[in-house]
Amino acid sequence: MKKLILTLLVVTAFISCKKEVTDAPKEIITAKPTIDYSGAGMDTTLIPRGLNVGDAAPEIIVTTAENKKIALSEYYKKQAVVIIFYRGFWCPVCNKHLSEFAEKSKLIEATGAKLIAITSESYDNVSKTKEQTGANFTIISDIDGSIRNAFDVNxxxxxxxxxxxxxxxxxxxxxxxxxxxxELPVPATFIIDKNGKIIYKQFNPDYKIRASVDDILNNLPK
Structure with missing residues (x-):
């Protein structure tokens, strides 16, 4: 009889423990994707994060190919401005991306927005980019890196x-x-409204991931 009682107690305890384990809430652990900074060529001493949606556009002066200095605000106070950063004429991904914008830039302009590409390359090399991509929109050489730093993409x-x-x-x-x-910019995209606020941001250290024309059209102010 004692053996029977002991056996029943063990079985009852086992069933109880099993039920507790079964009824316990399950914790779902998902690993956060890691960024391959080295694959993008980024020195990790100072990692850029990019300005955020809601931030004020930086008060900066750009220098055009004609050596004319213009405040960024002169552009966005009249119309929404789309800013795209690219790396250089030597980058096949950049050339493919800019070619898409060359083909569809009129769709952006039809909304009343201004498209500006900003690059670290010199204006001599900007000419090569235009030849290779057919870019028919404004391209600004960030001569001293001040624009890249102001947008925190450098x-x-x-x-x-x-x-x-x-x-x-x-x-x-x-x-x-x-x-x-x-130095290079993260190939980021920002949309600035006429109030000087950033209303859209695409930022990824992976230079193969960029905002498309459709992404921009869907996020332009109505």
Whole structure:
């Protein structure tokens, strides 16, 4: 009898424990995606984050290809402004992206918005970009890096990545840039409304991921 009672107690305890485990809430753990900064050539000493939606557009002066200085506010006080950053004429992904905008820029302009591309490359190299992509919109060379820094998209390029670009495209990133520094922008996109507020942001250190024309059209102010 004692053995029977002991057996029943053990079985009851086992069933009770099993039920507690079964009824316990399940914790779903999902790993956060890691960013391959090295793959993008980014020196991680100072990682850019980009301005955010709701931030005021920076008060900056841009220098045109004609060496004319214009405040960014002169653009957006009249119309919404789409700012896209790209790396340089040597970047196939940039060229493909800019070619799409060259084909569809009129769709953006038809809404009353202004499209401006900003790059670290010199104006001599901007000419190469225009030849390769058919870009028919404003492109600004960020001569001293002040625009990239103001939008918090600028980063220093690792020596390893510089060597990769040199080997693959026979191009020195530093030499193609206006300020002769091995720096690049994260290829980000911002939309600024007529109040000078950022209302859209696409920012990804992975240079292959960019805002499309449709993304921009869907987020322009009505």
């Amino acid at each position: 980063f220093k390029v690792t020596e390893d990545y510089q060597a990769i670009i040199q080997d693959k495209f026979q191009v020195s990133i530093a030499e193609t840039n206006a300020n002769k520094q091995a």
